[in-house]
Amino acid sequence: MNYRHAFHVGNHADVLKHAVLLFCLNALKRKPAPFAVLDTHAGRGLYDLAGAEAERSPEWRDGIGRLWSWPDPPPLVARYLEAVRSFNQDGAPGVYPGSPALVTMQLREDDVLMACELHPEEHAGLRRALPRQPNVQVHGRDGWAALSALLPPAQRRGLVLIDPPYEAPDELALAARALGAALKRFGHGTYLWWRPLKSESALAAADAEAQAQGAKEMLRADLWTATPTPEGRLVGSSVLLINPPFGLEDELREALPFLAEALTKGQSGWRLSTN
Numbered sequence: 161m162n163y164r165h166a167f168h169v170g171n172h173a174d175v176l177k178h179a180v181l182l183f184c185l186n187a188l189k190r191k192p193a194p195f196a197v198l199d200t201h202a203g204r205g206l207y208d209l210a211g212a213e214a215e216r217s218p219e220w221r222d223g224i225g226r227l228w229s230w231p232d233p234p235p236l237v238a239r240y241l242e243a244v245r246s247f248n249q250d251g252a253p254g255v256y257p258g259s260p261a262l263v264t265m266q267l268r269e270d271d272v273l274m275a276c277e278l279h280p281e282e283h284a285g286l287r288r289a290l291p292r293q294p295n296v297q298v299h300g301r302d303g304w305a306a307l308s309a310l311l312p313p314a315q316r317r318g319l320v321l322i323d324p325p326y327e328a329p330d331e332l333a334l335a336a337r338a339l340g341a342a343l344k345r346f347g348h349g350t351y352l353w354w355r356p357l358k359s360e361s362a363l364a365a366a367d368a369e370a371q372a373q374g375a376k377e378m379l380r381a382d383l384w385t386a387t388p389t390p391e392g393r394l395v396g397s398s399v400l401l402i403n404p405p406f407g408l409e410d411e412l413r414e415a416l417p418f419l420a421e422a423l424t425k426g427q428s429g430w431r432l433s434t435n
């Protein structure tokens with residue numbers, strides 16, 4: 161496990177993933193019944209944008225950095241910026257909240273976060289980053305196994321975020337299979353599955369596998385900010401929503417062209433599709 165999210169934090173992929181995550185959390189809060197969030201690959205929780213890793217690879221400057229002072233962004237982006245700004249009371253981008261930190265700030269008293277992080281250092285960092293409260297559970301367990309072990313949640317409603325590092329070449333196929341086990345246990349939950357936009361055929365196969373595993377309603381949003389390079393640098397990402405919340409498709413339709421233009425480094429673009 162060599163991947164460290166600190167090198168990529170706040171980039172275009174985090175912008176898309178975290179803006180969609182916040183929409184989903186707000187949608188769950190439309191109803192008073194408590195919900196649970198399972199974050200299978202949680203990361204460190206809080207990232208220092210002036211820290212050694214983010215300084216060495218300041219991808220955030222072309223991500224959240226470009227959006228930070230944008231005057232009137234679309235609602236999906238505005239909600240995300242407001243959440244990230246709330247971690248930076250002095251008004252400048254200094255701390256970036258990862259998914260478990262964003263979830264924690266949205267929890268009501270009876271809502272629950274189950275965050276899994278397998279890497280010992282990242283896990284220790286996550287424990288330090290999140291507040292100690294009974295509804296925030298940090299696990300040092302394998303996120304793939306958690307998709308069976310921790311589902312369905314006692315609350316019977318909620319969100320599953322699947323955001324692996326894709327270090328292993330077969331991680332896309334592994335995720336699609338693990339999703340099947342989760343869907344059997346918690347078929348009506350909302351799933352947010354982040355994927356790198358590298359091979360369209362691999363993604364199409366993953367989508368088909370998700371459908372074969374029982375995913376019925378799917379919404380896929382792709383955003384790329386430059387043309388692919390021979391070195392294979394990540395220039396785009398794709399989020400697949402299973403059981404997407406009402407209203408997300410409309411907000412994405414407005415936000416994606418905005419993000420493609422605001423974050424462009426050449427040939428940017430976007431795509432939104434439903435099954």
Ligand SMILES: C[S@@+](CC[C@H](N)C(=O)[O-])C[C@H]1O[C@@H](n2cnc3c(N)ncnc32)[C@H](O)[C@@H]1O
Nearest residue numbers: 165201202203258259277278279302303323325
């Ligand atoms: C892309 S990062 C997560 C970023 C985070 N979800 C966010 O949005 O802020 C992936 C994380 O998964 C962790 N990881 C890798 N394999 C894992 C596994 N099998 N189970 C749980 N965590 C794992 C890595 O150490 C890394 O911190």
